Amino acid sequence: MGNRAGGGPLIRLQLKVLRDMANIVHAEGAAAAAGQAPVLSINNIEVIYDHVILVLKGVSLDVPQGGITALLGANGAGKTTTLKAVSNLLKAERGQVTKGSITFKGERVDTLNPNDLVRRGCIQVMEGRHCFGHLSVEENLLTGAFTRKDGQAAIANDLEMVYNYFPRLRERRNSQAGYTSGGEQQMCAIGRALMSKPTTILLDEPSMGLAPQLVEEIFEIVKALNDNEGVSFLLAEQNTNIALRYAKYGYILENGRVVMDGEAQALRDNEDVKEFYLGVSGENRRSFRNVKAYKRRKRWLA
Ligand SMILES: Nc1ncnc2c1ncn2[C@@H]1O[C@H](COP(=O)(O)OP(=O)(O)OP(=O)(O)O)[C@@H](O)[C@H]1O
Ligand SMILES: [Mg+2]
Numbered sequence: 001m002g003n004r005a006g007g008g009p010l011i012r013l014q015l016k017v018l019r020d021m022a023n024i025v026h027a028e029g030a031a032a033a034a035g036q037a038p039v040l041s042i043n044n045i046e047v048i049y050d051h052v053i054l055v056l057k058g059v060s061l062d063v064p065q066g067g068i069t070a071l072l073g074a075n076g077a078g079k080t081t082t083l084k085a086v087s088n089l090l091k092a093e094r095g096q097v098t099k100g101s102i103t104f105k106g107e108r109v110d111t112l113n114p115n116d117l118v119r120r121g122c123i124q125v126m127e128g129r130h131c132f133g134h135l136s137v138e139e140n141l142l143t144g145a146f147t148r149k150d151g152q153a154a155i156a157n158d159l160e161m162v163y164n165y166f167p168r169l170r171e172r173r174n175s176q177a178g179y180t181s182g183g184e185q186q187m188c189a190i191g192r193a194l195m196s197k198p199t200t201i202l203l204d205e206p207s208m209g210l211a212p213q214l215v216e217e218i219f220e221i222v223k224a225l226n227d228n229e230g231v232s233f234l235l236a237e238q239n240t241n242i243a244l245r246y247a248k249y250g251y252i253l254e255n256g257r258v259v260m261d262g263e264a265q266a267l268r269d270n271e272d273v274k275e276f277y278l279g280v281s282g283e284n285r286r287s288f289r290n291v292k293a294y295k296r297r298k299r300w301l302a
Pocket of ligand 2: 079080081127204205
Protein backbone atom coordinates (compact mmCIF):
# COMPACT_ATOMS: atom_id res chain seq x y z
CA MET A 1 0.00 0.00 0.00
CA GLY A 2 1.78 3.17 -1.17
CA ASN A 3 1.36 6.73 -0.03
CA ARG A 4 -1.06 8.67 -2.19
CA ALA A 5 -0.05 12.19 -3.16
CA GLY A 6 -1.43 14.53 -0.48
CA GLY A 7 -2.24 11.57 1.82
CA GLY A 8 -0.49 10.33 4.97
CA PRO A 9 -0.69 12.09 8.32
CA LEU A 10 2.96 13.18 8.26
CA ILE A 11 2.67 14.79 4.84
CA ARG A 12 -0.62 16.47 5.85
CA LEU A 13 1.07 17.83 8.97
CA GLN A 14 4.02 19.11 6.93
CA LEU A 15 1.65 20.77 4.46
CA LYS A 16 -0.24 22.40 7.33
CA VAL A 17 3.01 23.72 8.83
CA LEU A 18 4.03 25.09 5.44
CA ARG A 19 0.62 26.72 4.99
CA ASP A 20 0.82 28.27 8.45
CA MET A 21 4.30 29.56 7.74
CA ALA A 22 3.07 31.08 4.48
CA ASN A 23 0.21 32.73 6.36
CA ILE A 24 2.61 34.15 8.93
CA VAL A 25 4.79 35.57 6.17
CA HIS A 26 1.73 37.15 4.54
CA ALA A 27 0.41 38.44 7.83
CA GLU A 28 3.36 40.86 7.95
CA GLY A 29 4.51 43.57 5.63
CA ALA A 30 3.15 46.68 4.00
CA ALA A 31 0.04 45.15 2.47
CA ALA A 32 -1.05 43.51 5.71
CA ALA A 33 -0.47 46.77 7.54
CA ALA A 34 -2.71 48.49 5.00
CA GLY A 35 -5.27 45.68 5.39
CA GLN A 36 -5.09 44.83 1.69
CA ALA A 37 -3.87 42.17 -0.69
CA PRO A 38 -0.59 43.34 -2.22
CA VAL A 39 -0.55 44.48 -5.83
CA LEU A 40 3.12 43.47 -6.02
CA SER A 41 4.68 40.76 -3.93
CA ILE A 42 8.34 39.79 -3.87
CA ASN A 43 8.85 36.45 -2.15
CA ASN A 44 12.27 35.48 -0.88
CA ILE A 45 14.21 36.28 -4.05
CA GLU A 46 17.88 35.67 -4.57
CA VAL A 47 19.76 37.50 -7.35
CA ILE A 48 23.13 36.58 -8.73
CA TYR A 49 25.20 38.65 -11.19
CA ASP A 50 27.68 37.03 -13.57
CA HIS A 51 26.76 33.57 -12.20
CA VAL A 52 28.81 34.17 -9.03
CA ILE A 53 28.06 37.49 -7.33
CA LEU A 54 25.24 36.93 -4.85
CA VAL A 55 23.60 40.32 -4.33
CA LEU A 56 20.07 39.68 -3.01
CA LYS A 57 19.95 37.02 -0.32
CA GLY A 58 16.27 36.31 0.21
CA VAL A 59 14.38 39.60 -0.15
CA SER A 60 10.63 39.63 0.52
CA LEU A 61 8.36 42.64 0.38
CA ASP A 62 4.81 43.67 -0.45
CA VAL A 63 3.47 46.76 -2.17
CA PRO A 64 -0.17 47.42 -1.27
CA GLN A 65 -2.65 48.66 -3.86
CA GLY A 66 -2.73 52.46 -3.87
CA GLY A 67 0.09 52.95 -1.36
CA ILE A 68 3.56 54.45 -1.38
CA THR A 69 6.11 51.94 -0.09
CA ALA A 70 9.76 52.87 0.46
CA LEU A 71 12.73 50.62 -0.15
CA LEU A 72 15.57 52.16 1.81
CA GLY A 73 19.25 51.45 2.16
CA ALA A 74 22.74 52.78 1.61
CA ASN A 75 24.87 52.56 -1.56
CA GLY A 76 25.07 49.05 -2.88
CA ALA A 77 22.40 47.64 -0.54
CA GLY A 78 20.50 46.14 -3.49
CA LYS A 79 17.62 48.60 -4.07
CA THR A 80 18.09 48.95 -7.82
CA THR A 81 18.68 45.22 -8.17
CA THR A 82 15.36 44.56 -6.43
CA LEU A 83 13.47 46.90 -8.77
CA LYS A 84 15.18 45.46 -11.84
CA ALA A 85 14.32 41.95 -10.69
CA VAL A 86 10.65 42.96 -10.74
CA SER A 87 10.76 44.63 -14.15
CA ASN A 88 12.88 41.85 -15.65
CA LEU A 89 15.74 44.16 -16.53
CA LEU A 90 18.49 42.07 -14.92
CA LYS A 91 19.25 39.98 -17.95
CA ALA A 92 20.83 42.94 -19.74
CA GLU A 93 23.26 43.19 -16.82
CA ARG A 94 24.08 39.49 -16.67
CA GLY A 95 21.98 39.13 -13.56
CA GLN A 96 19.29 36.57 -12.79
CA VAL A 97 16.76 35.68 -10.13
CA THR A 98 17.87 32.27 -8.94
CA LYS A 99 15.36 31.69 -6.14
CA GLY A 100 11.98 32.92 -5.00
CA SER A 101 9.08 34.41 -6.94
CA ILE A 102 7.51 37.73 -7.90
CA THR A 103 3.78 38.24 -8.39
CA PHE A 104 1.98 41.28 -9.80
CA LYS A 105 -1.80 41.35 -9.37
CA GLY A 106 -1.66 37.71 -8.34
CA GLU A 107 0.17 36.54 -11.46
CA ARG A 108 3.75 35.23 -11.52
CA VAL A 109 5.73 37.74 -13.57
CA ASP A 110 9.31 36.57 -13.15
CA THR A 111 9.42 35.11 -16.63
CA LEU A 112 7.70 37.95 -18.50
CA ASN A 113 9.67 40.37 -20.61
CA PRO A 114 9.73 44.06 -19.58
CA ASN A 115 7.16 45.09 -22.21
CA ASP A 116 4.63 42.53 -21.01
CA LEU A 117 4.93 43.85 -17.48
CA VAL A 118 4.39 47.42 -18.71
CA ARG A 119 1.25 46.23 -20.54
CA ARG A 120 0.01 44.80 -17.25
CA GLY A 121 0.47 48.20 -15.61
CA CYS A 122 3.84 48.05 -13.85
CA ILE A 123 6.71 50.25 -15.04
CA GLN A 124 10.10 51.25 -13.70
CA VAL A 125 11.56 54.76 -13.75
CA MET A 126 15.27 54.12 -13.87
CA GLU A 127 17.85 55.63 -11.57
CA GLY A 128 19.71 58.53 -13.20
CA ARG A 129 16.63 59.84 -15.07
CA HIS A 130 17.28 58.30 -18.43
CA CYS A 131 15.80 60.48 -21.15
CA PHE A 132 16.51 60.39 -24.85
CA GLY A 133 18.75 63.45 -24.93
CA HIS A 134 18.38 64.18 -28.63
CA LEU A 135 14.56 64.07 -28.56
CA SER A 136 12.34 66.91 -27.36
CA VAL A 137 10.60 66.64 -23.99
CA GLU A 138 7.29 65.93 -25.73
CA GLU A 139 8.80 63.27 -27.98
CA ASN A 140 10.26 61.64 -24.87
CA LEU A 141 6.84 61.61 -23.23
CA LEU A 142 5.24 60.10 -26.31
CA THR A 143 7.75 57.23 -26.39
CA GLY A 144 6.19 56.17 -23.09
CA ALA A 145 2.91 55.42 -24.87
CA PHE A 146 4.31 52.92 -27.34
CA THR A 147 2.80 49.85 -25.64
CA ARG A 148 -0.69 51.37 -25.80
CA LYS A 149 -3.38 50.48 -28.25
CA ASP A 150 -6.17 52.79 -27.09
CA GLY A 151 -5.74 55.42 -29.81
CA GLN A 152 -4.43 58.95 -30.31
CA ALA A 153 -7.20 60.74 -28.44
CA ALA A 154 -6.57 58.82 -25.21
CA ILE A 155 -2.83 59.40 -25.56
CA ALA A 156 -3.34 63.15 -26.14
CA ASN A 157 -5.55 63.22 -23.08
CA ASP A 158 -2.85 61.65 -20.94
CA LEU A 159 -0.20 63.97 -22.34
CA GLU A 160 -2.36 66.83 -21.11
CA MET A 161 -2.65 65.13 -17.70
CA VAL A 162 1.17 64.84 -17.51
CA TYR A 163 1.53 68.54 -18.36
CA ASN A 164 -0.98 69.39 -15.64
CA TYR A 165 1.07 67.48 -13.06
CA PHE A 166 4.36 68.84 -14.40
CA PRO A 167 3.78 72.43 -15.63
CA ARG A 168 7.54 72.79 -16.13
CA LEU A 169 7.40 70.11 -18.81
CA ARG A 170 4.69 72.02 -20.68
CA GLU A 171 7.00 75.04 -20.74
CA ARG A 172 9.87 72.94 -22.03
CA ARG A 173 7.86 70.67 -24.33
CA ASN A 174 9.84 71.60 -27.44
CA SER A 175 13.27 71.74 -25.81
CA GLN A 176 15.80 69.03 -26.47
CA ALA A 177 15.64 66.84 -23.35
CA GLY A 178 19.43 66.60 -23.07
CA TYR A 179 19.62 70.35 -22.47
CA THR A 180 16.98 70.54 -19.74
CA SER A 181 17.90 70.64 -16.04
CA GLY A 182 18.36 67.56 -13.87
CA GLY A 183 15.02 68.16 -12.18
CA GLU A 184 13.23 68.58 -15.50
CA GLN A 185 14.80 65.35 -16.76
CA GLN A 186 13.59 63.52 -13.65
CA MET A 187 10.09 64.92 -14.28
CA CYS A 188 10.36 63.88 -17.92
CA ALA A 189 11.31 60.33 -16.87
CA ILE A 190 8.34 60.09 -14.49
CA GLY A 191 6.04 61.72 -17.07
CA ARG A 192 7.14 59.22 -19.73
CA ALA A 193 6.33 56.35 -17.36
CA LEU A 194 2.88 57.86 -16.77
CA MET A 195 2.23 57.82 -20.50
CA SER A 196 2.09 54.00 -20.34
CA LYS A 197 -0.96 54.38 -18.06
CA PRO A 198 0.58 52.43 -15.19
CA THR A 199 -1.13 51.33 -12.01
CA THR A 200 2.22 50.75 -10.28
CA ILE A 201 5.48 52.67 -10.66
CA LEU A 202 8.85 51.44 -9.46
CA LEU A 203 10.70 54.70 -8.87
CA ASP A 204 14.46 54.48 -8.41
CA GLU A 205 16.15 57.31 -6.48
CA PRO A 206 14.11 60.27 -7.71
CA SER A 207 16.05 62.56 -5.33
CA MET A 208 19.48 61.70 -6.70
CA GLY A 209 21.60 64.78 -7.45
CA LEU A 210 18.74 67.26 -7.08
CA ALA A 211 18.50 70.37 -4.90
CA PRO A 212 16.29 69.87 -1.80
CA GLN A 213 13.54 72.19 -3.05
CA LEU A 214 13.26 70.30 -6.30
CA VAL A 215 13.25 66.96 -4.46
CA GLU A 216 10.32 68.24 -2.42
CA GLU A 217 8.52 69.34 -5.61
CA ILE A 218 8.95 65.90 -7.17
CA PHE A 219 7.75 64.08 -4.05
CA GLU A 220 4.70 66.34 -3.88
CA ILE A 221 3.85 65.28 -7.44
CA VAL A 222 4.34 61.61 -6.52
CA LYS A 223 1.93 62.13 -3.62
CA ALA A 224 -0.60 63.86 -5.90
CA LEU A 225 -0.40 61.01 -8.43
CA ASN A 226 -0.94 58.56 -5.61
CA ASP A 227 -3.88 60.51 -4.15
CA ASN A 228 -5.62 61.50 -7.39
CA GLU A 229 -4.79 58.74 -9.86
CA GLY A 230 -4.43 55.88 -7.34
CA VAL A 231 -0.98 54.95 -8.69
CA SER A 232 0.92 52.61 -6.30
CA PHE A 233 4.62 53.34 -5.81
CA LEU A 234 7.61 51.30 -4.78
CA LEU A 235 10.15 53.99 -4.08
CA ALA A 236 13.85 53.11 -3.80
CA GLU A 237 15.64 55.88 -1.93
CA GLN A 238 18.87 56.59 -0.10
CA ASN A 239 17.26 59.74 1.22
CA THR A 240 15.52 58.07 4.16
CA ASN A 241 14.25 61.30 5.57
CA ILE A 242 12.15 62.39 2.62
CA ALA A 243 11.10 58.86 1.66
CA LEU A 244 9.68 58.19 5.13
CA ARG A 245 7.78 61.47 5.04
CA TYR A 246 5.88 60.45 1.92
CA ALA A 247 5.71 56.65 2.21
CA LYS A 248 3.25 54.80 4.39
CA TYR A 249 5.47 51.79 4.93
CA GLY A 250 9.21 51.15 4.55
CA TYR A 251 11.68 48.30 4.16
CA ILE A 252 15.35 48.73 5.00
CA LEU A 253 17.83 46.76 2.93
CA GLU A 254 21.37 46.04 4.05
CA ASN A 255 23.74 43.84 2.10
CA GLY A 256 20.94 42.29 0.09
CA ARG A 257 18.69 41.49 3.06
CA VAL A 258 15.67 43.23 4.55
CA VAL A 259 16.85 44.02 8.08
CA MET A 260 13.80 45.97 9.22
CA ASP A 261 10.35 46.94 7.99
CA GLY A 262 7.43 48.82 9.44
CA GLU A 263 5.02 51.74 9.20
CA ALA A 264 6.88 54.89 8.13
CA GLN A 265 6.10 56.64 11.41
CA ALA A 266 7.41 53.69 13.46
CA LEU A 267 10.61 53.62 11.40
CA ARG A 268 11.08 57.37 11.85
CA ASP A 269 10.79 56.93 15.62
CA ASN A 270 13.09 53.92 15.77
CA GLU A 271 16.39 54.72 17.52
CA ASP A 272 18.50 52.63 15.15
CA VAL A 273 16.92 54.14 12.07
CA LYS A 274 17.42 57.61 13.53
CA GLU A 275 21.05 56.91 14.22
CA PHE A 276 22.07 55.02 11.08
CA TYR A 277 19.76 56.48 8.46
CA LEU A 278 18.39 59.80 9.60
CA GLY A 279 21.68 61.18 10.95
CA VAL A 280 20.17 62.02 14.34
CA SER A 281 22.71 60.92 16.93
CA GLY A 282 21.94 60.41 20.59
CA GLU A 283 23.53 62.46 23.35
CA ASN A 284 27.13 61.70 24.45
CA ARG A 285 27.60 59.23 21.62
CA ARG A 286 31.34 59.36 22.06
CA SER A 287 31.52 57.88 25.55
CA PHE A 288 32.86 54.34 25.73
CA ARG A 289 29.57 53.01 27.05
CA ASN A 290 27.73 54.44 24.10
CA VAL A 291 30.29 53.18 21.63
CA LYS A 292 29.62 49.70 22.96
CA ALA A 293 25.87 50.24 22.63
CA TYR A 294 26.45 51.52 19.10
CA LYS A 295 28.31 48.35 18.17
CA ARG A 296 25.68 46.19 19.80
CA ARG A 297 22.90 47.95 17.93
CA LYS A 298 24.83 47.91 14.68
CA ARG A 299 24.80 44.10 14.84
CA TRP A 300 21.29 43.92 13.41
CA LEU A 301 22.73 45.32 10.25
CA ALA A 302 25.46 42.67 9.94
N1 LIG B 1 25.69 44.39 -13.28
C1 LIG B 1 26.29 44.10 -12.12
N2 LIG B 1 27.27 43.18 -12.05
C2 LIG B 1 27.84 42.87 -10.87
N3 LIG B 1 27.50 43.43 -9.68
C3 LIG B 1 26.56 44.35 -9.70
C4 LIG B 1 25.88 44.74 -10.90
N4 LIG B 1 24.96 45.69 -10.60
C5 LIG B 1 25.06 45.89 -9.28
N5 LIG B 1 26.00 45.09 -8.73
C6 LIG B 1 26.35 45.01 -7.30
O1 LIG B 1 25.19 44.68 -6.59
C7 LIG B 1 25.15 45.37 -5.36
C8 LIG B 1 23.82 46.10 -5.23
O2 LIG B 1 23.76 47.10 -6.22
P1 LIG B 1 22.47 48.00 -6.44
O3 LIG B 1 22.75 48.87 -7.60
O4 LIG B 1 21.29 47.13 -6.48
O5 LIG B 1 22.46 48.84 -5.09
P2 LIG B 1 21.62 50.13 -4.68
O6 LIG B 1 21.05 49.85 -3.35
O7 LIG B 1 20.71 50.49 -5.78
O8 LIG B 1 22.76 51.22 -4.52
P3 LIG B 1 22.74 52.80 -4.90
O9 LIG B 1 22.06 53.48 -3.78
O10 LIG B 1 24.19 53.15 -4.97
O11 LIG B 1 22.03 52.96 -6.21
C9 LIG B 1 26.37 46.27 -5.33
O12 LIG B 1 27.35 45.66 -4.55
C10 LIG B 1 26.78 46.35 -6.77
O13 LIG B 1 28.16 46.51 -6.86
MG1 LIG C 1 20.46 52.12 -6.97
